Amino acid sequence: MRGWITNPWGRPRFLPVIAWLYLVWSIVPVLIAVQFSFNTTRSTSVWHGFSTRWYWGDPVYSVWNNPGLRGALSQSLKLAAIDVVIATPIGVMLALGLARWRGRGSGASNFLMLFPLVTPEIVMGVSLLLLFTQLRPFTAISTGTAAQILGHVTFSISFVVVIVRGRLFSIGREYEEAAADLGASPTVALLRVLMPLLTPAIVASAAIVFAISIDDFVISQWLSNGPNTTTVPIVIYSATRGQPLPSTNAIATIMVLITLASVVAGFAVYRLFTRDERAQRPAAQGFADLGL
């Protein structure tokens, strides 16, 4: 520490140790939890050998054979898929609208969009629960899958807006203006110039919405109405409060793999689509492709 204080341009010695210790600490416990999903016995803390019993071998408690675990996995995937389908288009349109609409109500709408990002989830959970159980006509929806979907979309929209709007600002308006100068109608400029440029951000935001929806615990829990609407995080939560079996680790591992796969896929598509820009080729190339 003293050496670093007197000579900060030299390599600081204690900092890399702290940084690497932190990174190891942040990842290794999860790897150990993954390891225990492959345990041969019922223990999640003592290692007895490798097996896939808790994934499909065990006739009662494995993820594949246990109706509760299987149901939770399919409910999680269902919520996430429907969330992506609804939240992505609404979010993309909202991003476009908020970025370019100047007039009464645009400032307030901007703040409204930012609010879900900073509201503690329990506050959102309580308010949606009371909406669906107390306020007519929303009581017709009540709790359950439909309410969970509505809740997931509500917290997802803002994430789509933030990602797409960032891309929108970095694109600028020149391309569309050039297209208009060359005779494109607003519809053509929007669909054939702006949309292709936004595609990487749209794909990335869809992947991220899928990931945050799969990982969400609070909203799913507050709006669930029993075993049929249990999701994977709810299963993990209840299991940790009782006696967790390695099958809990197994379903958690599957969930982590799904989340990581969707984020990596979204990132890869983003890189692929923006490859030309990073290679510093003239972005005007796009116009030639349009045949304008």
Add this chain to the structure above:
Amino acid sequence: MYPRWLWPAFALPGVAWLLILFLLPFYAVVGVAFGSVDPILLTAVPAWNPLDWHLGWVIQVLSGLKPGGVYLDVFVRTVEYVLISLAGCVLIGYPVAYYIARHASRTKSLMLILLVLPFWISYLMRMLAWVNLLSPDGYVNRVLVSTHVISQPYGFLDGKSSTVIWALVYGYIPYFILPLYASLDRIDRSVIEAARDLGASPFRAFLHVTLPLSKIGLLGGAVLIVLPMFGDYYTPNIVSNAPTTSMIGNQIDLYFHGGPQPTIGAAITIILSAFLVVLMGYYMWTIHRASRELRSL
């Protein structure tokens, strides 16, 4: 080139969605908290007309926050947990973010990948990992016993405040480090070199240049983790599950899921939101300003 109505029309579905499913639900909370309770069924009878509102429940909860009140312990404990966890995040997070932003060269991309990895590992999975590790026959206890630090397995999961704080730090620190890293990474090296050239000691250069320039990231990261920590109930439930470590969130959870008293739960939710609204406002203002700058570029 586009018709003027186009952009508001694009924003309409999203704005309508958020008005109905984000803002309106707050009104549902207010209606229940300011309503009454059916004397026989003990169910909530919400009051939707502001003229019918009665403040009894909110006042009852507020008076519980006074010295000797029923909610004072929980409230003080929540603030303590959040502040200690925040301090832990700063103490661990600042050196890590500082090193990766300023000094890591060859290993920087690997470290960045590891830094964002916990973001995409479910919070519940990361808590489950510690439940496995801290259980009586878990790795932590076995290492401590075999190195004779302790003679018998320690009950980490039996309602220990230290375990809850440890879990909160572990759970939320990734969300703190990333904005901090971003703000440290943006600092222009030449301003620090200028401070050094002008005779500032390395420590003074850090104190007067680097630290102030990372203030936005530091505050942003802090607010980003403090807000969800104040609403957390699952972390204490998972790693402790004892009333001695319950936080405000647990209290709300209990009134909704433990017994038929949504009215008091709604009243606590309103008071918690009012308490947090200052922090939320600050954070939204900084995002708003950042996106304004982005737009003006």
